[in-house]
Structures are given as structure tokens and as C-alpha cells.
Amino acid sequence: MDKPTKLIVDCSTGEQTVIELTDGEIAQMEADRAAFEAEQIARDAAEAEKAAAKASALAKLAALGLTEDEAKAIAG
Amino acid sequence: MANTYIPISKTILTSSASTITLSSIPQTYTDLVVLCSLRSTYPGVYTNWITMRVNNDSTQLYSMTYVASSAATASSSRFASASVSRGYPFYIDSDLNTANTFGNGEIYIPNYTSSTAKQISSTGVAEANDTTHEWLMGSANLYTGTSAVTSLVFFPNGGTFDIGCRIDLYGIKNS
Numbered sequence A: 001m002d003k004p005t006k007l008i009v010d011c012s013t014g015e016q017t018v019i020e021l022t023d024g025e026i027a028q029m030e031a032d033r034a035a036f037e038a039e040q041i042a043r044d045a046a047e048a049e050k051a052a053a054k055a056s057a058l059a060k061l062a063a064l065g066l067t068e069d070e071a072k073a074i075a076g
Numbered sequence B: 001m002a003n004t005y006i007p008i009s010k011t012i013l014t015s016s017a018s019t020i021t022l023s024s025i026p027q028t029y030t031d032l033v034v035l036c037s038l039r040s041t042y043p044g045v046y047t048n049w050i051t052m053r054v055n056n057d058s059t060q061l062y063s064m065t066y067v068a069s070s071a072a073t074a075s076s077s078r079f080a081s082a083s084v085s086r087g088y089p090f091y092i093d094s095d096l097n098t099a100n101t102f103g104n105g106e107i108y109i110p111n112y113t114s115s116t117a118k119q120i121s122s123t124g125v126a127e128a129n130d131t132t133h134e135w136l137m138g139s140a141n142l143y144t145g146t147s148a149v150t151s152l153v154f155f156p157n158g159g160t161f162d163i164g165c166r167i168d169l170y171g172i173k174n175s
Helices: A023-063 A068-075
Strands: A005-010 A016-020 B005-012 B019-023 B031-038 B047-054 B062-070 B073-079 B087-093 B103-109 B118-126 B135-143 B152-156 B166-172
Touching (some): A005 B005, B019 B166, B031 B087, B047 B103, B047 B118, B087 B103, B087 B135
Parallel strands (some): B087 B118
Antiparallel strands (some): A005 A016, B019 B152, B047 B152, B103 B118
């Protein structure tokens, strides 16, 4: 299987060069990908947790007798 | 287009590439503008990020604060410089998106030849080609390196840049 490549554009000459990645660069690319996946999972989890907390807060405010608009004004 | 926009380079991929480097950037302009139309081969998620390094500097000199929308959700966040070794300008399309759709955006680098930190703005929208998603990201990026910008390295945060991706670089003069 062909190795992935990188493209280098020399802005002073317009020359474009395609170069195969080294083993080290491929390893770094894979590490970046793994880090991205972990970051994506963490971000999704944080957003879900925040949404759940907001829904819980709105429900509690509604139970106290606030209208939906009043509750949203407080919860943001 | 304003006549202060001077084309420096135009790059359109005819085969996929893990990174795209714009090197030997002329030091004769006031600001730089990068216009991008990008898509990654990253599977499994609808959006990826275009990421960027200045002068291929991988030390942790980058931070960013962004506002974003994804489907019906708005969000904002900050990446601090203590753990960030690249800039994250905006979302681009990934492999789950409709074929031949791209994330389109602009990166503006003012005073790029200066010997001070660089404040970099970026905005972009990933094209979803459906009626439910609106992937927008606008961010303020800070790069605290003090060398003039002579090269920019772009890479997706996973996968490779797909065929048809385009990056155009312009120089801006204040006169």
C-alpha cells in the first residue's frame, strides 16, 4: 500500500512537491487522529452533561411555579 | 475583490494529502488571507477541523476561543496554550457528508511579518447539504511565537485532505 503523502507549495516559485510521509510522520498522524477522537468524545460528553443539567434546572424551576419563559430567563 | 488582494498561491489537490504546506511566503505584504475549501477523509463523524501550524512550530504556543453551531446547538469554548500545539481555525466536512461537499472559510493573519505574537481570526461553515445541520465556527486564535510568518502548514485533525480541496493564499497591502 502506498504511503500517505504531504504537499509542499513553494510560494516564491509556485513549485508544488508531493512527498511521502516518513514512518515518524505517519506515527504522529495516527497519534493526532487518536487524540482527536478522544477530544471529540470528551466534548460530546461535556455538551450532553451540560444539556442534561439545564433540563433538570428548568424542570425544578417549573416545579416552583415559574413559567417556561421565566425559567429560561434564569437558566439562559 | 478589492485590488489590495494580491494572489500568492493557488493549490487544488488532485490526490489526497495528509498536510498542505505553503512555504517561502513573501514578506512584502501587510497581512495574509487564506481562503479554503476543504474536506477530510476522516470517517465516522460529520465534522472535522482544519488545523494550522505557523512556521511548522509544534510547541505549545497556540490558544483559541471559538463560538460554534452544530445542528440546533450553539456552543463556545476555549483551548488554552498549555496543551495546544496547533491552531484550530474551523470545521470542515468529513467522510460522512455528501460527496463533493466542502467546509469553506477564511483565515486572516494581520501584520504577519511582525516580531510580536499573532492574533489570527477565522470563520468557516461546513456544507451539510441537508436541512438540519449548520456547522459554523468563528474563532480568535493566538499564536505567541515572535518570528515572522514564512510558512503555514494545514492538516485535518484526522484522515487526509480529499481530492478537490483548495487553499488560496493572498497578500494584503495597506497602500
